[in-house]
Amino acid sequence: MKKIKKYKSFSLVVCFLLFNNLFFLSAQELINVRIFSSFKIVTAKLFLQDDYSLFIDETNELIKLNKNQFYQIEVVNDSLLELVSSDGKKFKSQKIMIYAPDIGQSEFSLQIPKFKNNRVFKGNLTISSENGNLKLINTLDLDDYVCGVVNAEVGKGRHPEFYKAQALLVRTYALSHLYKHLPEGFNLCDQVHCQVYYGTCISSAIADAVSATHNQVIVDSNLNLIVAAFHSNSGGQTVNSEDIWGTKKDYLRSVKDTFSVGMPSYRWTKKIALKDWMDYLKKYKYPTDDNEAIAYATQFKQYTRQVYLQYNSIKIPLKNIRDELKLMSTFFDIELNETKDTVVFHGRGFGHGVGLSQEGAMRMAKAGLSYKDIIQFYYQNVMLIDLKKLNFFREE
Ligand SMILES: [Zn+2]
Numbered sequence: 001m002k003k004i005k006k007y008k009s010f011s012l013v014v015c016f017l018l019f020n021n022l023f024f025l026s027a028q029e030l031i032n033v034r035i036f037s038s039f040k041i042v043t044a045k046l047f048l049q050d051d052y053s054l055f056i057d058e059t060n061e062l063i064k065l066n067k068n069q070f071y072q073i074e075v076v077n078d079s080l081l082e083l084v085s086s087d088g089k090k091f092k093s094q095k096i097m098i099y100a101p102d103i104g105q106s107e108f109s110l111q112i113p114k115f116k117n118n119r120v121f122k123g124n125l126t127i128s129s130e131n132g133n134l135k136l137i138n139t140l141d142l143d144d145y146v147c148g149v150v151n152a153e154v155g156k157g158r159h160p161e162f163y164k165a166q167a168l169l170v171r172t173y174a175l176s177h178l179y180k181h182l183p184e185g186f187n188l189c190d191q192v193h194c195q196v197y198y199g200t201c202i203s204s205a206i207a208d209a210v211s212a213t214h215n216q217v218i219v220d221s222n223l224n225l226i227v228a229a230f231h232s233n234s235g236g237q238t239v240n241s242e243d244i245w246g247t248k249k250d251y252l253r254s255v256k257d258t259f260s261v262g263m264p265s266y267r268w269t270k271k272i273a274l275k276d277w278m279d280y281l282k283k284y285k286y287p288t289d290d291n292e293a294i295a296y297a298t299q300f301k302q303y304t305r306q307v308y309l310q311y312n313s314i315k316i317p318l319k320n321i322r323d324e325l326k327l328m329s330t331f332f333d334i335e336l337n338e339t340k341d342t343v344v345f346h347g348r349g350f351g352h353g354v355g356l357s358q359e360g361a362m363r364m365a366k367a368g369l370s371y372k373d374i375i376q377f378y379y380q381n382v383m384l385i386d387l388k389k390l391n392f393f394r395e396e
Helices: 142-154 160-176 204-212 241-245 274-282 291-298 318-325 358-366 371-378 387-395
Strands: 017-019 022-024 030-035 043-048 053-056 061-064 070-075 081-085 090-093 096-099 107-111 119-122 124-130 133-141 216-219 267-273 308-311 314-317 332-336 342-348 383-386
Touching: 030 142, 043 133, 053 090, 070 133, 081 124, 119 133, 133 142, 142 160, 142 204, 160 204, 160 216, 160 358, 160 371, 216 387, 267 274, 274 291, 274 318, 274 342, 291 308, 291 332, 308 318, 314 318, 358 371, 383 387
Parallel strands: none
Antiparallel strands: 017 022, 030 133, 043 070, 043 107, 053 061, 053 096, 070 081, 081 090, 096 124, 107 119, 124 133, 216 383, 267 342, 308 314, 332 342
């Protein structure tokens, strides 16, 4: 083991510039993602596809790790980690940093006891312990991350224009949420809480879409990155942002969306016993002893999207009904069955309905519309802009 360079020269910490409460990546465009963030793990097996370097924080040592070996990582106690190579070398440290020879190309894979298969990642890995469990942070190029998320979110076999639209949403979301886990020492987690990320993107079609839209983001008329909300299927009409989240965004307006009509998640039904439906309504002080009120709640119709199931002064937000009864969307009609003991919800769409409908966007792409058309359709008065130009405009 020989001392090579100071930690400083190997530090790949991303610098953030603060503009109007938004963080922007530096020219290096690296992002830190906590991987396996929902699992409590104390041991992991690391495989290196390239000759990575191991940096020992306490002693400023940089050690070459050979590829084609595996390395067992374990939490020894609350703060100490041990890394043992397959040829018997042992390293102990509070923090272990594994650096790629080429951050955009080099790959490593990790196997944790819960999974049979390895997950493959590009870039660097920082390992520390948190409450006796491994905390694994993957540092990688933003576009590699975008590719990995699109891969995890929508999978293979989609139209290139749809992939481009999805890549813009993922990149815009990532850049507007870089602060989300900053106090915990990383930008984003790999779960639905942020964006689902399972490592390297294996689809060349997605990689092509990501590079074709390199640096492009979606901004509103004030040049702020938009809240890039999306869902599976709008049911034929998207939803105003304030109707779901209480916050009005000028670019998240309800639009009539015929592209989603007839797509796989367009229709759903759910049956609930009439008694359970009445018991549910009682929680909102709904007058379930009033025949007219009962008739309304068992024959509720939405010709266009409504926000409430409302009878006189009683207003029940449809988003509450969706969450509490685990319905696929808020866009439903209700009818009584023939024996009058069950209510049947006939629904349209899947998801919250705000922003882009993925199934609608897929149909638009197949119909020959471009990713720009798709984005302009689902988000009103937005612009697609190069990140670097955006920084220039902001500085003006
Ligand atoms: Zn998160």
